[in-house]
Amino acid sequence: xxxxxxxxAFITRMDGxxxxxxxxxxxxxxxxxxxxxxxxVLAGVLLSLVIIYLSSKLGSEVAKRLDFPPVLGELVAxxxxxxxxxxxxxxxxxxxxxxxxxxxxxxxxxxTLTPEAVTDIFSSQSEVISVLAELGVIVxxxxxxxxxxxxxxxxxxxxxxxxxxxxxxxxxxxGTAGLMTIFGVPAIPAxxxxxxxxxxxxxxxxxxxxxxxxxxxxxxxxxxxxxxIDDVLGIVVLAVVASLAKTGEIDTGNVIYLIVxxxxxxxxxIFLGGVFNKFFVKTVEALKTRGNVVIPAFIFAFFMAFxxxxxxxxxxxxxxxxxxxxxxxxxRNELDELVKPIADLLVPIFFVTVGARADLGVLNxxxxxxxxxxxxxxxxxxxxIVGKLVTGWAVFGQPGINRLAIGVGMIPRGxxxxxxxxxxxxxxxxxxxxxxxxxxxxILTTFLAPPFLRVAFGQQExxxxxxxx
Amino acid sequence: xxxxxxxxAFITRMDGxxxxxxxxxxxxxxxxxxxxxxxxVLAGVLLSLVIIYLSSKLGSEVAKRLDFPPVLGELVAxxxxxxxxxxxxxxxxxxxxxxxxxxxxxxxxxxTLTPEAVTDIFSSQSEVISVLAELGVIVxxxxxxxxxxxxxxxxxxxxxxxxxxxxxxxxxxxGTAGLMTIFGVPAIPAxxxxxxxxxxxxxxxxxxxxxxxxxxxxxxxxxxxxxxIDDVLGIVVLAVVASLAKTGEIDTGNVIYLIVxxxxxxxxxIFLGGVFNKFFVKTVEALKTRGNVVIPAFIFAFFMAFxxxxxxxxxxxxxxxxxxxxxxxxxRNELDELVKPIADLLVPIFFVTVGARADLGVLNxxxxxxxxxxxxxxxxxxxxIVGKLVTGWAVFGQPGINRLAIGVGMIPRGxxxxxxxxxxxxxxxxxxxxxxxxxxxxILTTFLAPPFLRVAFGQQExxxxxxxx
Numbered sequence: 001x002x003x004x005x006x007x008x009a010f011i012t013r014m015d016g017x018x019x020x021x022x023x024x025x026x027x028x029x030x031x032x033x034x035x036x037x038x039x040x041v042l043a044g045v046l047l048s049l050v051i052i053y054l055s056s057k058l059g060s061e062v063a064k065r066l067d068f069p070p071v072l073g074e075l076v077a078x079x080x081x082x083x084x085x086x087x088x089x090x091x092x093x094x095x096x097x098x099x100x101x102x103x104x105x106x107x108x109x110x111x112t113l114t115p116e117a118v119t120d121i122f123s124s125q126s127e128v129i130s131v132l133a134e135l136g137v138i139v140x141x142x143x144x145x146x147x148x149x150x151x152x153x154x155x156x157x158x159x160x161x162x163x164x165x166x167x168x169x170x171x172x173x174x175g176t177a178g179l180m181t182i183f184g185v186p187a188i189p190a191x192x193x194x195x196x197x198x199x200x201x202x203x204x205x206x207x208x209x210x211x212x213x214x215x216x217x218x219x220x221x222x223x224x225x226x227x228x229i230d231d232v233l234g235i236v237v238l239a240v241v242a243s244l245a246k247t248g249e250i251d252t253g254n255v256i257y258l259i260v261x262x263x264x265x266x267x268x269x270i271f272l273g274g275v276f277n278k279f280f281v282k283t284v285e286a287l288k289t290r291g292n293v294v295i296p297a298f299i300f301a302f303f304m305a306f307x308x309x310x311x312x313x314x315x316x317x318x319x320x321x322x323x324x325x326x327x328x329x330x331x332r333n334e335l336d337e338l339v340k341p342i343a344d345l346l347v348p349i350f351f352v353t354v355g356a357r358a359d360l361g362v363l364n365x366x367x368x369x370x371x372x373x374x375x376x377x378x379x380x381x382x383x384x385i386v387g388k389l390v391t392g393w394a395v396f397g398q399p400g401i402n403r404l405a406i407g408v409g410m411i412p413r414g415x416x417x418x419x420x421x422x423x424x425x426x427x428x429x430x431x432x433x434x435x436x437x438x439x440x441x442x443i444l445t446t447f448l449a450p451p452f453l454r455v456a457f458g459q460q461e462x463x464x465x466x467x468x469x
Numbered sequence: 470x471x472x473x474x475x476x477x478a479f480i481t482r483m484d485g486x487x488x489x490x491x492x493x494x495x496x497x498x499x500x501x502x503x504x505x506x507x508x509x510v511l512a513g514v515l516l517s518l519v520i521i522y523l524s525s526k527l528g529s530e531v532a533k534r535l536d537f538p539p540v541l542g543e544l545v546a547x548x549x550x551x552x553x554x555x556x557x558x559x560x561x562x563x564x565x566x567x568x569x570x571x572x573x574x575x576x577x578x579x580x581t582l583t584p585e586a587v588t589d590i591f592s593s594q595s596e597v598i599s600v601l602a603e604l605g606v607i608v609x610x611x612x613x614x615x616x617x618x619x620x621x622x623x624x625x626x627x628x629x630x631x632x633x634x635x636x637x638x639x640x641x642x643x644g645t646a647g648l649m650t651i652f653g654v655p656a657i658p659a660x661x662x663x664x665x666x667x668x669x670x671x672x673x674x675x676x677x678x679x680x681x682x683x684x685x686x687x688x689x690x691x692x693x694x695x696x697x698i699d700d701v702l703g704i705v706v707l708a709v710v711a712s713l714a715k716t717g718e719i720d721t722g723n724v725i726y727l728i729v730x731x732x733x734x735x736x737x738x739i740f741l742g743g744v745f746n747k748f749f750v751k752t753v754e755a756l757k758t759r760g761n762v763v764i765p766a767f768i769f770a771f772f773m774a775f776x777x778x779x780x781x782x783x784x785x786x787x788x789x790x791x792x793x794x795x796x797x798x799x800x801r802n803e804l805d806e807l808v809k810p811i812a813d814l815l816v817p818i819f820f821v822t823v824g825a826r827a828d829l830g831v832l833n834x835x836x837x838x839x840x841x842x843x844x845x846x847x848x849x850x851x852x853x854i855v856g857k858l859v860t861g862w863a864v865f866g867q868p869g870i871n872r873l874a875i876g877v878g879m880i881p882r883g884x885x886x887x888x889x890x891x892x893x894x895x896x897x898x899x900x901x902x903x904x905x906x907x908x909x910x911x912i913l914t915t916f917l918a919p920p921f922l923r924v925a926f927g928q929q930e931x932x933x934x935x936x937x938x
Contacts, residue, residue: 041596053764060758135514138515287530289539299519299523306515310579342811348760
């Protein structure tokens with residue numbers, strides 16, 4: 001390396017001037033290998049991001065045109081560019097190496113790299129993309145928090161709470177018990193999969209409802225209210241389950257600690273949020289430089305995410321609480337607009353990498369040992385649909401209400417279900433077949449809900465068309 | 470680890486179902502150590518980002534109130550949180566380890582970590598912050614490209630070109646020659662430092678001019694025009710110099726290749742940009758999902774950055790060209806608004822880490838061997854000021870023009886100078902004293918220009934106050 005020789009010559013030269021203080025002068029030489037790889041790591045990250053963005057946009061646009069939620073297209077796009085098909089976005093896990101990555105092969109073509117450098121660069125760029133994806137889901141839950149409305153809960157009140165609770169308990173108990181008894185899955189992965197069944201996607205549900213002009217109907221209000229409560233419940237469940245997965249024990253004391261601390265953390269931050277909001281608005285008004293809204297908001301979101309992580313809950317729980325708190329502030333409309341492009345840029349990295357990590361190969365029925373995974377997927381999908389459909393019949397004191405529509409409205413797991421799959425995948429607690437079964441369940445429930453919801457509301461439209469013009 | 474035992478038990482159990490397909494089931498176990506560290510790496514990144522954002526906002530607000538450019542405050546804030554003072558944001562370079570990082574000490578307090586895990590996590594989170602900083606400077610130059618206006622160049626024409634060329638040639642030749650002859654610095658670091666002297670900050674200059682209501686004056690137009698040309702020249706010079714630093718040779722063929730390829734790349738992409746712009750606007754209009762403007766724009770920016778990197782120029786050159794191209798499109802106003810919050814979030818990471826990496830300790834005059842570095846800094850600052858001041862007297866055919874104001878307006882190096890320092894630091898070509906001297910030069914020229922510019926225009930204000938109400 002001529003660079004090293006030049007540096008060595010320079011060091012010798014400077015050494016004449018600085019005979020004793022050798023360490024700081026020598027330091028650049030020590031860092032040379034890493035510094036030499038740095039532009040190539042950057043190139044790998046840039047190329048991966050271009051692939052992620054291209055595929056996510058293609059996927060979401062195709063999904064949109066086929067009348068499916070765009071997020072579904074991003075997930076499927078991830079599956080296509082990932083380990084299951086094109087091998088463009090792969091991670092050093094499941095026995096995969098740099099040789100399995102087309103991006104690394106491209107980088108090796110345009111740069112002269114040693115095998116060690118290839119391994120280092122693959123590992124570094126994968127690490128960066130993984131953290132970017134985690135920042136993506138943090139920003140996503142910050143945004144969901146900003147979109148959720150605590151006041152809405154009070155209006156739809158008890159009905160929404162009953163629907164949410166039934167929609168959490170039934171799929172969780174049925175899913176976990178079924179996996180353990182029928183399929184012999186150990187407790188922790190079974191609980192994780194059961195927890196993934198509890199989610200309801202507020203994003204997808206409210207989007208579909210608004211497309212059907214049913215957002216303000218009684219059914220629509222109950223669904224959205226229940227989805228908001230379910231969102232909070234789901235995140236508490238996720239925090240509890242993810243922490244269990246980390247320590248690996250079902251410790252009643254730990255469960256109580258987690259339920260209490262997540263509840264205290266979530267509600268505590270919301271109650272303290274009133275005080276903080278005034279401080280936040282004053283800070284935003286006092287700041288005179290660029291980023292006066294967005295930087296304080298992200299300091300709060302990232303700090304809450306760090307705090308959620310630090311007290312051994314989940315980073316996303318903190319980000320969600322931060323969003324709920326800032327949703328009550330006077331700066332919320334400006335903040336909503338500013339968070340959008342940031343979310344647009346970071347969130348697709350999360351969805352595409354979740355899809356890319358899912359190895360659909362294990363669901364190939366031609367391989368005998370895969371059939372267990374497929375059976376699990378069929379079971380999970382059945383529990384996912386039935387467990388949410390029954391919530392419609394938990395509504396009481398509302399004669400003539402469209403119970404089917406409410407049940408169907410709770411079905412899509414969407415991004416929240418994917419969060420479970422992603423965290424399960426990252427924590428290593430889920431076996432590949434179980435992980436892919438969950439993703440199949442999320443895909444199918446998210447796929448089926450929009451057309452089902454249209455049918456469920458369509459039946460009603462002819463009978464009560466005067467109430468919803 | 471109970472988690473591993475659980476997984477092992479699960480694997481044994483699933484093995485009964487799947488006796489031969491062991492690899493995909495075993496894979497999560499192999500990835501366990503890395504997966505276990507992942508939430509702590511995320512915690513480290515989140516905590517580092519909170520520190521970076523807090524310090525950058527404090528720094529920029531203090532600078533603003535003291536009437537200095539905010540970016541200067543971010544840099545100084547970086548110096549304070551970095552290796553020179555608080556050790557909150559440090560990188561594994563210059564002999565620093567995880568023990569030197571307060572963030573790592575905090576993470577070790579709240580998690581039980583082995584020494585190997587601490588080293589791995591420190592290295593991973595530093596790598597992520599470094600890449601985020603590089604994405605920050607890419608977004609910054611994309612934004613500068615979006616703010617630059619090719620049409621403006623035509624109006625101020627030849628005068629601006631002359632000012633820009635004199636302001637590149639004089640400091641570069643004087644700086645490089647002086648460093649080599651007076652200080653005995655080898656050719657490559659001397660050329661790098663000389664190149665850093667050529668920069669003019671279009672951001673700072675145009676911001677200060679607008680604050681003084683001089684943006685539309687003849688002097689203001691010449692300064693902004695020259696700063697735009699200087700921006701392009703500076704990036705070409707940077708690309709040439711950085712590539713030289715990478716290969717380590719002053720190869721005339723290589724220099725010609727780089728000048729030609731960077732010129733062809735920059736102007737080629739601008740000319741082809743006309744065609745691309747129509748395609749871009751059509752794409753944006755055709756897309757129906759969220760991020761319809763921002764994702765195509767960043768696909769283009771990141772792809773151009775990758776291309777700049779891939780043809781062994783610089784990523785920032787590609788991002789700048791992408792910005793210049795999209796500046797001509799019909800979607801530019803919407804794009805400007807959308808890029809702002811993204812830049813607000815990513816750019817401070819770049820400035821703070823540049824400051825944090827700069828070890829001001831080597832400039833302590835109490836240490837005898839540091840005096841060489843200090844002497845270099847004094848020399849660089851002198852060349853930086855005089856080399857730009859003379860540009861005012863290069864203007865011809867404009868009787869009564871405020872030559873002093875033009876010269877002073879070209880002085881601030883700002884973000885472009887920091888890009889040189891940052892890339893020099895990352896490439897390892899600069900010795901610590903030389904690197905810190907460049908940063909001192911950037912800080913001082915950026916510090917001195919705004920008050921000097923006020924004085925230079927203040928003198929004129931009394932005589933020609935009718936032309937600038």
